[in-house]
Amino acid sequence: MSCCVWCGPARHRTRAMLSSVRRVSTGCAWRVSRVDSVEQTIYPSVKPKFPPGQWGDLGNKLAWQYYEEGEEFTRLPNVEERVVRVCASNIRSEWDVFGNETVKTHRLWQLQPLHLAANVLPFQQYVTKCHVLRELPALYQSMEVDDLLPTVRSRVGELIAFHEERRMQSRPVSGPGESRTRELVRELVRLVLSLQSGPSVSQSQMWEDVRVEGFWKRCGYRGIPARGTLHPDSRVLGFQFKGRAAVQVKASLPLAPNVPLDSRLVSEAPIPSCPYSPASFGMFSARCLPSLVPGHWFGDPCEFSRVSVYASDELSEVERRFGPAEVDRQRVGSAVVSGMAELSAQAHFLGFSLWKDVTYPLVTQTVLTDGRDWTLATFQLNSLLLWKDDVANPRRNLCWVSQPLRCKGASCRA
16 A cells, blocks of 8 residues: 555654754754854965065066065064074085084185186176276266365375385385285375365274175076075075275265166166176185175274275286286276175175165275276165066166276376
């Protein structure tokens, strides 16, 4: 005999199923009501593909690594710790299965004020991302020095003539390891400072035999194996400059910039393309920690360089090997790399770094001489982020270099 679904045992099974559905539905409604009462979102924020900023041809993984390194750097409370962090970025520690630690250091290409090789200027401009102008800025042409010039010219001419006579007579210099050029430079700077007056001179410092050491990274070396690279960015090579200025004059206030950061010269000036291995120019690399020494230590009240004078006694050897045309290129290249090194270290001492670019230009003045020819230069640092390409960082550094002046007695001529 047939039976309806609502009859007999089937009816009881159906009623039990409906009651369970009602209980489950009630429970679900209760849970949904609790979810609706939560004001905050229950989903995590989606990480963007690239961090804030401009990254050019960098991949997203490298961009995030640079960004996180910069955030870690910014959180450090003082400049001393930040400089140590920059130097430590060149070290990596590894542990084997037995717990033994191995410290590895990245190789840095070593730069010096003068490099005994031919046609190295394009390479020096490329690694510093520097545009060179073969004249001094217009600011120097408008300086009022007419009242001081006759006295200074007379006294300086006498001093140069005296040292030239000593050079001709081959008289020994005052101390061991001393050069006639360094002795002349020190006496000349003391003389010029003594003939001037005002707070800019009375509040300045003069130092002799000054360490100048700078460190930076430059991109554009794709395809060149960076020996000992620790950072995954294979486009970048590290450069370390070490030199000594015969004399350095420092003050508590910076020099005024020659051009503003928004100048077209800063963003559009041409740079020689020279993305070749530094070894092809006779450079060597060394496993070492980066060093940053602008000529003073932390806490010095006179932390801005006014002028650094370098004794270029090796120029005679350059002329003997490569001819007089290479001597002029060596002077320009020396002004470029020494200015870059000094201001990169200065920028790190002010709190900037490879991850935090300068917010205003830094300027220094450089004098190069072998005792006879004098070359004047001024370098303006506009960017430290040389590991970014031109799309992400269009800023160029600038260096104005005069023609060499031949001084003999009281007369100087170009």
